[in-house]
Amino acid sequence: MRYSLQLLIICLLSGMLSAAAAQTGTVEGTVTDGESGESLPGVNITIEGTTTGTTTNMSGEYSITVNDPGAKLVFSYVGYQTQSISLTEAHFEDALDVSLSPDVALMDEMVVVGRDSAQS
Numbered sequence: 001m002r003y004s005l006q007l008l009i010i011c012l013l014s015g016m017l018s019a020a021a022a023q024t025g026t027v028e029g030t031v032t033d034g035e036s037g038e039s040l041p042g043v044n045i046t047i048e049g050t051t052t053g054t055t056t057n058m059s060g061e062y063s064i065t066v067n068d069p070g071a072k073l074v075f076s077y078v079g080y081q082t083q084s085i086s087l088t089e090a091h092f093e094d095a096l097d098v099s100l101s102p103d104v105a106l107m108d109e110m111v112v113v114g115r116d117s118a119q120s
Helices: 002-022
Strands: 025-033 044-047 053-055 061-066 072-076 083-086 098-100
16 A cells, blocks of 8 residues: 555656646747848847747847746837747747738838038
């Protein structure tokens, strides 16, 4: 009886440890411009509801460790529409490449005013 109780406890603990290990993984990919296909350096990637995040490198590549396979990654970049993606287990195995669309509502006319300092 005592042996079977110990075996049951060991099985339960090992099951909990393997479930905890399955909830941690790395998500990697590349972020590009939706129109030109060029990579976007400096894109902010955060795990929704947390302060955990990263940015893309000069090639638009990123890597982020996620503790919850059901989490959402939020991709944001100035001049582009913010995109939120719910993760699945497949995203921990394959690259998660994201294409951001320019935010045309933000692109309005701009007036630049300058002054010639030599005429002061």
